[in-house]
Amino acid sequence: MLEQMHVTSLKGVGDKQAEKLEKLGLRVVQDLLFHLPLRYQDKTKLTSLDEAIIGQEIQIEAEITSQRLTPGRRPTLMVQARDTSGHSIGLRFFHFHPSQARQFKRGEFVRAFAELRSGPNGLEMVHPQYQIFTHTPPALDDTLTPVYPTTEGLGQASLVKLIKQAITLLKQYPLAEGLDLDWLKTRQLPAINQALLTLHQPQPDDDLGQIKRFEHPAQQRLIVEELVTQQVSLFLMRQQQERRYAPQFGDSPSAQRLLAQLPFSLTGAQQRVWQQIQQDLSRDHPMQRLIQGDVGSGKTIVAALAALQAADAGYQVAIMAPTEILAEQHRNHFCEWLEPLGIEVAWLNGRLKTAEKRDMLEKITQGQAKIAVGTHALFQESVQFNQLGLVIIDEQHRFGVHQRLSLNQKAQSETKDFAPHQLTMTATPIPRTLAMTAYGDLDISVIDELPPGRQPIDTAVLNNHKRQEVMAHLYHQCQQGVQAYWVCPLIDESEALDAQAAQTTYDEFKQLWPDMRVGLIHGRLKSAEKQSIMQQFSDHHLDLLVATTVIEVGVNVPNASLMIIENAERLGLAQLHQLRGRVGRGAKKSHCVLLYQAPLSATAKARLQIMRETNDGFLIAEEDLRIRGPGEVLGTRQTGGLQLRIADIQRDQAWIEPAQTAAHDLLRLAASDPERINLLQQRWIGTKVEYKHA
Numbered sequence: 301m302l303e304q305m306h307v308t309s310l311k312g313v314g315d316k317q318a319e320k321l322e323k324l325g326l327r328v329v330q331d332l333l334f335h336l337p338l339r340y341q342d343k344t345k346l347t348s349l350d351e352a353i354i355g356q357e358i359q360i361e362a363e364i365t366s367q368r369l370t371p372g373r374r375p376t377l378m379v380q381a382r383d384t385s386g387h388s389i390g391l392r393f394f395h396f397h398p399s400q401a402r403q404f405k406r407g408e409f410v411r412a413f414a415e416l417r418s419g420p421n422g423l424e425m426v427h428p429q430y431q432i433f434t435h436t437p438p439a440l441d442d443t444l445t446p447v448y449p450t451t452e453g454l455g456q457a458s459l460v461k462l463i464k465q466a467i468t469l470l471k472q473y474p475l476a477e478g479l480d481l482d483w484l485k486t487r488q489l490p491a492i493n494q495a496l497l498t499l500h501q502p503q504p505d506d507d508l509g510q511i512k513r514f515e516h517p518a519q520q521r522l523i524v525e526e527l528v529t530q531q532v533s534l535f536l537m538r539q540q541q542e543r544r545y546a547p548q549f550g551d552s553p554s555a556q557r558l559l560a561q562l563p564f565s566l567t568g569a570q571q572r573v574w575q576q577i578q579q580d581l582s583r584d585h586p587m588q589r590l591i592q593g594d595v596g597s598g599k600t601i602v603a604a605l606a607a608l609q610a611a612d613a614g615y616q617v618a619i620m621a622p623t624e625i626l627a628e629q630h631r632n633h634f635c636e637w638l639e640p641l642g643i644e645v646a647w648l649n650g651r652l653k654t655a656e657k658r659d660m661l662e663k664i665t666q667g668q669a670k671i672a673v674g675t676h677a678l679f680q681e682s683v684q685f686n687q688l689g690l691v692i693i694d695e696q697h698r699f700g701v702h703q704r705l706s707l708n709q710k711a712q713s714e715t716k717d718f719a720p721h722q723l724t725m726t727a728t729p730i731p732r733t734l735a736m737t738a739y740g741d742l743d744i745s746v747i748d749e750l751p752p753g754r755q756p757i758d759t760a761v762l763n764n765h766k767r768q769e770v771m772a773h774l775y776h777q778c779q780q781g782v783q784a785y786w787v788c789p790l791i792d793e794s795e796a797l798d799a800q801a802a803q804t805t806y807d808e809f810k811q812l813w814p815d816m817r818v819g820l821i822h823g824r825l826k827s828a829e830k831q832s833i834m835q836q837f838s839d840h841h842l843d844l845l846v847a848t849t850v851i852e853v854g855v856n857v858p859n860a861s862l863m864i865i866e867n868a869e870r871l872g873l874a875q876l877h878q879l880r881g882r883v884g885r886g887a888k889k890s891h892c893v894l895l896y897q898a899p900l901s902a903t904a905k906a907r908l909q910i911m912r913e914t915n916d917g918f919l920i921a922e923e924d925l926r927i928r929g930p931g932e933v934l935g936t937r938q939t940g941g942l943q944l945r946i947a948d949i950q951r952d953q954a955w956i957e958p959a960q961t962a963a964h965d966l967l968r969l970a971a972s973d974p975e976r977i978n979l980l981q982q983r984w985i986g987t988k989v990e991y992k993h994a
């Protein structure tokens with residue numbers, strides 16, 4: 301019932317309002333019920349100013365002692381009040397009506413609710429919610445006040461009104477239960493209707509503290525339901541993909557030839573993963589595999605072997621990288637490895653000349669080029685493959701699910717139930733719980749071994765005062781044949797300023813040591829320039845490469861053994877680890893210097909400390925997750941349609957396994973009760989995600 305009732309059937313909702321609601325993904329009345337509070341305001345009690353904590357939202361009651369307008373073009377209203385503890389507080393209003401200013405009379409009382417701040421003249425609240433009274437204080441609320449996520453043109457007050465209406469309707473037309481009642485009962489979790497009522501209108505006897513900490517059974521119940529739905533959806537996505545057909549690739553003579561020609565042999569981990577891939581590719585259903593391997597673990601060669609298996613079977617391979625530099629490196633590797641075997645590699649980027657581009661596209665369309673390497677340019681409409689059999693995506697966390705799907709569709713145009721094999725590679729080691737929820741639709745292989753002879757990178761953390769010394773040290777190192785990177789990270793959100801910082805450092809080196817062979821690389825250079833500079837560095841015609849974070853992913857110059865990162869305090873752990881991974885790729889002992897600008901925040905200090913202590917990508921990822929939370933760690937993947945509304949994979953870790961079990965039970969029953977799954981998907985994923993239960 302409520303899952304079909306459109307929002308326009310509510311009082312006060314016309315087409316315009318419905319459009320705004322749509323922006324929040326709210327179409328039917330049920331959606332409003334699942335628009336859960338972000339948090340709660342506690343107006344059930346008063347806080348005395350002598351016990352109040354800066355930064356907390358509190359409610360106070362105080363006697364007005366003065367009010368004045370600060371002069372200026374846009375005056376502000378400043379009301380002073382004192383509570384029974386004898387402490388004063390200022391209430392500051394930037395926007396107000398003259399009549400509002402007159403309300404605050406000396407000797408009257410004010411009840412105010414807002415975050416407590418420390419202002420220039422002591423304690424302060426900015427634009428508090430307030431009531432003024434003379435003798436009798438207004439009654440305190442007896443429940444917590446929910447705060448809903450809003451959108452432009454749709455404020456808190458309107459949402460509260462609409463959700464109230466939805467709740468009245470809920471009492472009349474309860475929702476169907478999505479989970480098994482016995483399952484819920486043994487875990488002491490409430491039924492769905494009860495849970496929703498509690499969260500929208502917590503009662504005085506509900507444990508408010510528990511609700512604030514997201515530990516209330518009503519919340520836990522919704523968290524589980526959402527996680528179950530997510531697991532079911534991932535499973536169905538996977539299953540849907542698995543039902544499709546993919547070409548079967550047999551043994552690859554070219555792969556054997558490449559292996560025989562390599563100057564090294566595969567590590568045990570590479571061999572194991574290569575075997576898993578070979579097996580996947582020999583089946584007539586699409587491979588859906590993620591290779592996880594720390595920076596420098598040697599993912600590229602494994603990808604090349606997979607590509608050869610497809611090429612030998614007469615199929616094409618698309619290889620996608622998130623940046624042009626990385627795409628170029630891949631092209632270099634693939635050309636070096638595959639062209640001697642007689643396999644042509646095509647190359648697409650956003651900056652090819654028209655004629656070159658036409659030529660490349662032609663080769664891809666005709667099937668003459670078996671391998672196509674590029675950035676997201678490969679997604680473009682104009683790229684038509686002759687026979688795409690395998691898609692390889694490097695550094696997958698930068699791509700969204702939707703992009704992955706769109707590349708799939710390139711191959712599906714002719715026959716609907718055909719899909720290419722898919723291999724994704726990431727250097728972001730994802731902790732297990734996170735992998736289970738975010739990559740539940742992929743098989744995961746881990747390259748958990750570095751090539752032999754690699755030595756851990758020594759990392760030092762130094763105050764920027766030492767910058768000159770570091771520069772001099774670097775110069776002497778380079779004199780002795782060392783190759784180094786100097787990274788100037790994003791100073792601003794602007795690429796121009798960023799490039800500027802690198803330029804300045806480059807100029808400094810040139811001025812101090814004119815004989816030094818220094819190169820400069822940043823995002824504003826033309827593709828050809830970048831390529832030529834990388835090539836010079838790679839050939840050791842340059843000793844030092846001053847760069848912006850454009851070199852973050854994938855750049856591979858094994859002889860480079862020294863890295864300086866400036867303003868390291870501004871970078872996240874994952875990024876620091878990626879950057880540092882550009883050294884330590886050969887047999888030479890490598891060093892990394894992290895320069896920071898004091899003072900350091902507590903988290904920045906913690907990050908740099910971790911970098912100094914460990915080279916282990918998994919440890920670093922765990923810490924990263926702890927510091928930043930899963931949304932940011934996963935990047936686009938999290939916002940690619942699998943975003944969670946109430947569950948938090950980290951906070952709610954303990955529920956992931958039970959949810960997985962429950963999801964499997966549900967799927968087992970799906971044959972007799974398919975409605976249950978539809979119901980859950982509509983509830984939690986709504987119409988936003990296009991993966992439909994097959």
Ligand code: ADP
Nearest residue numbers: 564565566567595596597598599600601751856
């Ligand atoms: P990543 O996993 O970070 O993409 P790469 O594939 O770029 O790592 O490999 C890093 C370096 O290690 C490259 O120079 C590559 O040729 C080399 N390499 C890869 N596998 C091995 C191996 N088994 N033995 C020695 N060197 C290897």
Ligand code: MG
Nearest residue numbers: 599600694854
């Ligand atoms: Mg790589």
